[in-house]
Amino acid sequence: MNNVSKGKVALVTGGTKGIGKAIADQLSNAGIQVIITARTAPGESTAGQYFIPADLAQPESAETIAGEILGKYGRIDIIINNTGANLSPGGGFSTLSDEHWNNDWQTNFMSAVRINKALLPAMIEQKSGVIVNISTGAAKLPLWEMTMSYSSAKAALNAYSKALANEVATYGIRVNVVSPGLVKTPLMSEFIENLAKSSAVTSDEVHKSVIDKLNVPIGRMAEPEEIANLVTFLVSPEAKYITGVNYSVDGGALPTI
Template identity: 70%
Template sequence: MDYSLNGKVALVTGGTKGIGKAIADALRDMGAQVIVIARTEPEEALKEQHFIAADLTEAGTAEGISKKVIEKYGRIDIIINNAGANLSPGGGFSVLEDEHWINDWQLNFLSVVRINKAFLPAMIAQKNGVIINVSTNAAKQPIWEMTMSYSSAKAALNAYSKALASELGPHGIRVNVVSPGVVETPLMLEFIDNMAKASGTSREEAFKKVMETVNVPLNRMAEPEEVARLVAFLVSDNATYITGTNYSVDGGALPTM
């Protein structure tokens, strides 16, 4: 099986930490030129990767990024829309204000739409390319106490991705979704800490509640690299007939196939 990405140009949003960093490193190791987008510069210098600081929730940002990348590299082959987070407080509908819904939809849905729209003219002109939109299993199995607005934005992302795959297939462009479950990332640990603080419990008790709520048969969180390995397969030439599909990486937590 050929996992080489030599000569390919790949963009990874939210690529300085957690799942995004694992994906960016994997694509770099496969030979791709990787451009990493994040709000703030990484604590450690990126190895053989091009970093662009940007806030993707701001309208117009995506166009500026696209112009820089196409001018510098002349093409775009892979887009990994990984940037996203559960920004809102838990507790259900009564604690969610308009700003919570707007913030979650801006980051988890509209930022993806904007990046894809900005880069797709170049990808269509090439007549090939791959887009991976990183979603979450919470879009299929929302947890009202924890993920209501976040889940709704990611559910919209899933529907958008399916529609986009149908539209872009004739242009030689594949679009797939990867939906992680609970993954041991800085954002997840911060979420658990905030949950513990809000409930007046310890991190261990909050973690136990999350695992009991999600019900992971493998009984552990995923490592970011376990998600990255699936992404690496989907963007490679080993997956040239796979598009419009949503893959769960959740340790068996989703109760349906």
């Protein structure tokens, strides 16, 4: 990353595992002060990273995080809204209760809305900033039997991100979306293990069936670092004319351009 980014302050939500950890590590390695949030502390501390425990499904968390960041560092330059999870059971509309819908929307949509609302005033005052909202390919290719409420929440995140990008561009703030496909994360591994147990098949068989079902031309899941590579570029000065865009990183699974 360009040295101009050194000394800046970044927030990565859900930054202790998987994609979030890969992003946080890359930004730290570029000389950026990184704040990470999650419900549980990281297994090991990393130089250049400051941890704030938080459950972003809870409305009050965003203001608490924003207050601590601005109180400690006095600025915020980069926001990576990575918090998200497919929390609901599979099986389609009849299996989803109001609680399932609410949990998915709080975690996957409102968490980002609240964080941005709490920190954008500081970016506007600085007249600079970058926001990357992590969505999913399932927002454009929803699977009714597995991702109905999750996909809906992330589709809302996509629409919100485009509107926000248009609103804050005049303040020197850029907003983009990165939509990963299948990524080899701890959550994905847990999902595959659980599906294998419930289906009485091996994890390898489930892994192959998921790849086949989503028709991934590259034929494998992404590594978290491959998602982080794009995010790191988007927050850098090299991407200063890019805003309001949704980037798919899915190994070619999305069947349209």
